[in-house]
Amino acid sequence: MTSDLKDAAMDARAPDTAWQADVRAGVRHVRDLAALPLSPAERAAAQEAAAAHKVRIPKAYLDLIDWNDPNDPIRAQVIPSPDELVATEGELDDPIGDHEFSPVPRLTHRHADRVLLFPTYQCAVYCRFCFRKESLTSIGRGYTREALEPALAYIAGHPEIREVILTGGDPLSLPDKALAEIRARIEALPHVRLLRIHTRVPVALPSRITAGLVATLQGRLLVTVVTHFNHPREITGEAETACRTMRQAGFVLLNQSVLLKGVNDNVEVLEELCRELMYRLGVKPYYLHHGDLARGMAHRRATIEEGQTLVAELRARLSGICNPTYVIDLPDGGGKVPLAASHIEGREGETWRIRGQDGVVRAYTEVATDL
Secondary structure: OOOOHHHHHOOOOOOOOHHHHHHHHOEOOHHHHHHOOOOHHHHHHHHHHHHHOOOOEOHHHHOOOOOOOOOOHHHHHHOOOHHHHOOOOOOEOOOOOOOOOOOOOOEEEEEOOEEEEOOOOOOOOOOOOOOOHHHHOOOOOOOOHHHHHHHHHHHHOOOOOOEEEEOOOOHHHOOHHHHHHHHHHHHOOOOOOEEEEEOOHHHHOHHHOOHHHHHHHOOOOEEEEEEOOOOHHHOOHHHHHHHHHHHHOOOEEEEEEEOEOOOOOOHHHHHHHHHHHHHHHOOEEEEEEOOOOEOOOHHHEOOHHHHHHHHHHHHHHOOHHHOOEEEEEEHHHOEEEEOOOOOEEEEEOOEEEEEOOOOOEEEEEOOOOOO
16 A cells, blocks of 8 residues: 555545545646746746655645735745755755664664654655655655564564654655554554654645544554644634644644744744644644755755844743744754753853843852752
């Protein structure tokens, strides 16, 4: 069985479900770009870029684009740009070291107690800024039971693993039957305690979050779903319904955003995004990622200093529960490291000088028996 949406999830012999129809009505191939309201020059450039990195946009997400705005933030995330063809020195094929820490196919083991498992390299939507774009463009990387056997055997043989993270590709682009098989295999390993799913589906294809899908994922394991909203315009009524369905099923919902120049590198945009994620969707803003060194993405990468300024302003505006942690996923497998500017200005003995949110530096003297 394959995870390719064309072959498995959207079998032409069966009537389309709402989400399958949504995928069919959107952009699924480079040739579909011809139907979009692009200028001839834009279309030619987009087709060239799409040949280097796959294109797929469900209709629900495509409908969010304001075609009268060439700088529309939704458009910037999914419509191929000629800038992607410009590789800058220092950019990498494998920005965070997935391959270096892959002891068996389809698995990355960078941290002792958790692993990344790649059941598919197919996505419901292909984001232009994706740091795994090189892997996702490979052919024939869908789901099969046989392809996952070495990875599942590895997890079974490492009792220190407590958490399995389904990523890819987008695991929720798989049909329910495949997800049920994967969940059952992982659940049968007594040392695994939590199943985490990284997905863009609630954003770009919210109709995929059905009662059947949720039931497929429920079992012994705690389930955490990490969504990927980047802009408040992505928070639609359909996305709200999808998140409510998962939340009421008992899933923990978190969100990872990527700081993208021209999309969300603005404090008002980030403030609205983080507030609505928490208060409207019940999704905790978890990470704000500094842009990885994916090839052809220099035009979307903000500077670390710009990111630090933005998160400092966010902290002054938002409740703590609405604030994400600004992180960089270091090359060569260095892991996620916080990038927020420190509030500590200095120290003399037990007295620290700490800058408050109001900008005033105050003395704080520690009082503890260990001193």
